[in-house]
Amino acid sequence: MAAKKIPELRRCIEDTLPQQPDMEQLALNEDGNINNLGNNFYLFVFPSITDKLRVLYQKPWSVQNKLIVLKEWPIGGTLEEIDFSIEDFWIQVHNILMSLISKNNATMIGGLFPVYHYSNVSEESVVQWDGNLNIRAAIRVDDPLKVGFALKRVDRADVNVQFKYKRMPEFCYSCGRIGHALKECWFDNSLFKRAGKYGPWLRAGSKEKKRQE
Numbered sequence: 001m002a003a004k005k006i007p008e009l010r011r012c013i014e015d016t017l018p019q020q021p022d023m024e025q026l027a028l029n030e031d032g033n034i035n036n037l038g039n040n041f042y043l044f045v046f047p048s049i050t051d052k053l054r055v056l057y058q059k060p061w062s063v064q065n066k067l068i069v070l071k072e073w074p075i076g077g078t079l080e081e082i083d084f085s086i087e088d089f090w091i092q093v094h095n096i097l098m099s100l101i102s103k104n105n106a107t108m109i110g111g112l113f114p115v116y117h118y119s120n121v122s123e124e125s126v127v128q129w130d131g132n133l134n135i136r137a138a139i140r141v142d143d144p145l146k147v148g149f150a151l152k153r154v155d156r157a158d159v160n161v162q163f164k165y166k167r168m169p170e171f172c173y174s175c176g177r178i179g180h181a182l183k184e185c186w187f188d189n190s191l192f193k194r195a196g197k198y199g200p201w202l203r204a205g206s207k208e209k210k211r212q213e
């Protein structure tokens, strides 16, 4: 399995990689190891398929709050052929109407992302229901995060369906991109940068509501 960090993270991760607790949680026990391939690539060798699948299911991973894009390296493929521009996330869909919770609608919402994998809503029932519609989808790591969409209703006010991302590393509250903080934003040249469309409410588990604009 190969991993590539997004470019601006290079030095801080490379310096500290083997000692990071998050990295230890990748469960590289005595039979596994990490190999630095150079040029910001690392190769993780897992001792068992079970360990590998668990790590893949729990993606995304991060070190020092910086995203690591983790990909399987196909036996018949080269490193250069692996697409490191997208990474899988669990995305909670909040504020959805009960009447719209279905496998088909989950697929439609998942279609807003570059790659949609599956959801926690099954064909027959919502037995995996935990209070949220959860979709497994890949996001493009260099693009602003998708925040949700407005849902029109016939005789009532529109509702804002909101996305919340699990295990989201650092991202910018100004431009919505992963990999830098608001004060470091080079997409926003304003003197007083501030959160608006993006903010901590995009993290799953965040109690904070999106502030009114």
Ligand SMILES: [Zn+2]
Residues within 6 Å of the ligand: 172, 173, 174, 175, 176, 177, 180, 181, 182, 184, 185, 186, 187, 188
């Ligand atoms: Zn930014």
